[in-house]
Amino acid sequence: MSELLRGLGASAGTATGPAYRLGDPPRLPRPRPVTDPDGEVDRAYAAMDAVRDDIAQRADAAADPTTAEILRVQASLAADRTLRDGVAMAVRAGHEAPHAVAAVLAEHRAALLAAGGLLATRAADLDDLRDRVVARCLGLPMPSLPAPGHPYVLIAMDLAPADAALLDPAQVLAVVTSAGSFVSHTAILARARGLPTVVACGGALDIADGTVVTVDGAAGRVTVGDTPAEAQTTRPRLNDEPVDLRGRTADGHHIALLANIGCAAELAGAPVEGVGLFRTELLFQHHVDPPGAQEQVAAYREVFEAMPGRRVIVRTLDAGSDKPLPFLPAGDEPNPALGLRGLRVARRGPEILRTQIEAIATAARSCTARVEVMAPMVTTVSEAAQFAALCRDAGLPTVGVMIEVPAAAMRSAQILEVVDFLSVGTNDLSQYAFAADRRSGELADLLDPWQPALLSLVALCAAAGAAVGRPVGVCGEAAADPAFAVVLVGLGVTSLSMAPAAVPGVRAALASYNLEECRAAAQQALAATDPAAARAAVTRI
Incomplete structure (x- = not known):
């Protein structure tokens, strides 16, 4: 008889196979006197x-x-x-x-x-x-990933980055952890590999090695036992992509499917229409001093040249809080998540932002990519206006901002009077809307992107964009969930940006619903009392 375990869906897709657990690390021996x-x-x-x-x-x-x-x-x-x-x-x-x-x-x-x-x-x-x-x-080995000689579902309390880096999609069908959250390292790295993943799953560590399980990474469900013995998976493969990269609903409504990247190498073979989030901070993180203009121009040009004629949205430096930089000392901040981060670091180092914008503009002039630029952690209309003026003065005509703070979502209509587009970052917007650390496994229920209150904030932004005919996208990790993507389209979102490996699953999901069905699912999700009821809205359509 099968048993159903529930957790938090962190990477969409389904897979069935035998489960094997990552071993425990060596324990400390009894202490002994130190003689040397x-x-x-x-x-x-x-x-x-x-x-x-x-x-x-x-x-x-x-x-x-x-x-x-x-x-x-x-x-x-x-x-x-x-x-x-x-x-x-x-x-x-x-x-x-x-x-x-x-x-x-x-x-x-x-x-x-x-x-x-x-x-x-x-x-x-x-x-x-x-x-x-x-x-x-x-002198003892750390436990390595299981190697049963055939594909399997990996079970662990959580995965350290050093272990997650070794995940081979040819051997690991899916990942289930008892800890973690939607934005934990495990979830981020599993999504990058297209592995169905459920985190914060109670009872996962009780699954015996060899037990066949079915993992539903979208719904956050793990079915233990009474499943076919043959391992199988329905996660999408990049090399199965159709020639037409555009996302569409069943009745032809276009939704741009874009990539979240950190450098040009991540675009190799990516089945996307463009880039919805180019994270430029990776270029800055290993510098004692800010990278020079020419180094930045070269890095940006490499991405732009990989997307000829396509849309590329560049996010300016998102530093501070959990992403400190040596040349931007944080000082004594009692709560870094609420301090000088994102666009706010320009208060301390305005020349860094100015140099970056000029470098983006220089790289854009020599390429055919449709380069757009946006700022992270914008909170007020005046911040948006000042950023837009700086970009346009540098020759970048299309300027947007990220909506990651509830205050910005509430004033999205006014912000769209001074910028050309919005991009909703669901990770941080959840954190600030629910006063819950976005990497806390204990608060996974609050950080669930299906929370109706979060959907209401996204709907507010989408409605503001529709009123003036300006695009509103979602570039948070939640866009990679095919069912959630259906709801986002129904809310009026015009583009979805995600890890490239997630695009095929989202494209297939959108093609299964017409626009009215997406809208119906969105309205039911908005009216739901909790995330589980919001998810169920899609299955009822």
Whole structure:
């Protein structure tokens, strides 16, 4: 008899196959007296260096920049001087190397959790770093991904970036975790690989190895047992794409299907009409000083040349909070998520934004791509107007802003009087609308993009755009959910931007409904009392 487990759908698609669990890391042994402090410090440092090098190598071999960036950040933690000094002090206080590492990382973890906001999400990275360094100290291997010799569904408490980077879609049919959220590293990296994924799934760790399960990554359901023994999957493949890349409803209503990218390499073979979110901060994150104008021009031109004649929306630098930059010191911010981030960093470094806009304009002049530019974390009409003026003065005629703050959604009609388009970032809009850290697994229910209140904010923006004939897109991760895409179209959204691997599934879903059916589903979702009822609205149409 089958059992149904529920979690949070984090990457759309369905897959059936035998489940295998990622093993637990080595446990700390009983402490022993330290007889050679210098030797124990060397032992700890050697382990930290080995872990740093291993993660850095995985970053260099990563297939996409998002994975590489996440891994590089984690590798840098293993080389942190404050961390290493703390380990040495703990050894001198009488702790063996593995216990010293665990104790110091526990202190750092507590500090991150106390800071709250997006910084608290780094705690999971410290947990993984602790496990890897302790394993090295003990001369034991970290558990590797299962290798049963055939495709399988991966079960884990959560996946560290270093493990998620190794996910092979040819072997891993789907991912199920007991922790995590829609915007956790596990979810982001699984979506980039087109793997159906359910996170925050209670009971997942009780599934015995070899048990056949069916994972529905859109609905957030895992069916355990009583399913066919043959592994199968319905997740879309990029090489199965039709020649026509445009998204349409069954009755021909066009919805632009665009890509979220960090660099030109992510566009190779992408089945998209253009780029809906070019994250430029990846260019800035490894610089002690801001990258120069010519370096930026070259990076932007590479993306523009990959999309000749197509729309490319460039988001200006989105830094601050969980994305600190060495040349933009945050200072003493009690709550970084509510501080100088996104467009607000221009208050501290206006020349950085000005140089970036000029570099985008220079690169655009030599290419045929239809380059548009938008700012993150815009809150007021005056901010939007000032940004638009700066862009137009540089020769960029099409300017938009991201709607990530409820205040901006409430004033979307007025903002559209000074800009040409809006792009809704559902991740941050959820966080600020529900006062819930967007990377907190414990708050996954509040951060569910199907929350009717969030849909109301999106509808408000779409209605403002329709009233003046200006486009309103969604570039948050939720756009990758095919069922959610149907509702977004029904709300009046004109474009959807997502990881390229998610586009085929969304295109197929839209082609199954006419526009009136999309609108009916949207109205029922808006009227629902909770996310589950909102999801059910699509299945009833």
